Amino acid sequence: MIKNKFKIISLIFAIIFMFSCKKVNKSSSDHLPTLKGKKILMVFGGWEGHHPAVFVTKVSKWLEAAGAQITQSDSLEVYTNKKIMDATDLIIQYWTMGEITKEQFRGLENAVKRGVGLAGCHGGLGDSFRNNPEYQYMIGGQWVEHPGGKIDYTINVIDNNDPISDGIKDFEIKDTEQYYMHIDPNTKVLATTKFTDSIHTWIKGRVIPVAWKTYYGNGRVFYLSIGHNPKDFNTLGAKELLFRGIKWASGSKYEPIENTLKAVYE
Numbered sequence: 001m002i003k004n005k006f007k008i009i010s011l012i013f014a015i016i017f018m019f020s021c022k023k024v025n026k027s028s029s030d031h032l033p034t035l036k037g038k039k040i041l042m043v044f045g046g047w048e049g050h051h052p053a054v055f056v057t058k059v060s061k062w063l064e065a066a067g068a069q070i071t072q073s074d075s076l077e078v079y080t081n082k083k084i085m086d087a088t089d090l091i092i093q094y095w096t097m098g099e100i101t102k103e104q105f106r107g108l109e110n111a112v113k114r115g116v117g118l119a120g121c122h123g124g125l126g127d128s129f130r131n132n133p134e135y136q137y138m139i140g141g142q143w144v145e146h147p148g149g150k151i152d153y154t155i156n157v158i159d160n161n162d163p164i165s166d167g168i169k170d171f172e173i174k175d176t177e178q179y180y181m182h183i184d185p186n187t188k189v190l191a192t193t194k195f196t197d198s199i200h201t202w203i204k205g206r207v208i209p210v211a212w213k214t215y216y217g218n219g220r221v222f223y224l225s226i227g228h229n230p231k232d233f234n235t236l237g238a239k240e241l242l243f244r245g246i247k248w249a250s251g252s253k254y255e256p257i258e259n260t261l262k263a264v265y266e
């Protein structure tokens, strides 16, 4: 009898727990813009070591399944095509290093200023066009090092109120690059990573942002530093951060400007 009572009480607690979990997950992604009908331009190229074509194929599948219309371009010249840029809601760029011409950059910059969103990850957005500081001004950060090359490390989700990161637990990612970045301390940081002393002793305990959101003009900009290999997105937390960040950035033409200012130094 007591045993049965205990079982019933446990069951009630389990049901309450399940519902409260559902509530947390519901609140997280329900506030993000839908991808249904959104026009997304995916621009890929640059250093082949980041497998740009594989990345674009993988991410296109998620976005198409969510109802987005995808246009792919393996040329930066697309940024000068005003007709395409005007019809685009979001640009996802995966272009490591390389060079961008003045005209191509103006096309990209003007589109984002007007309200086209910009999202991406790793070197494809955070280490493109090293000779262009204006580009870095737009992204809010630039890769500078990945100590130790491919390693295992932990991502700490630090913002549990933002719909991009809400409900995502800290997670570990294996055999990939931990980005050390120089970043604009006014971006809204959603996740971070802490460095150990295994390669460069002096960086032990330093914390560097992994995911952030910001604005450039009217355009929403989302960046995630994970993604040295497209397989990184087989890790659920990594996929979720990128997918939700893409959703958020796709809404800048349709949603009011959000306050993403989180100044570190005041």
Ligand SMILES: [Zn+2]
Pocket: 050, 122, 123, 177, 227, 228, 229
């Ligand atoms: Zn890399």
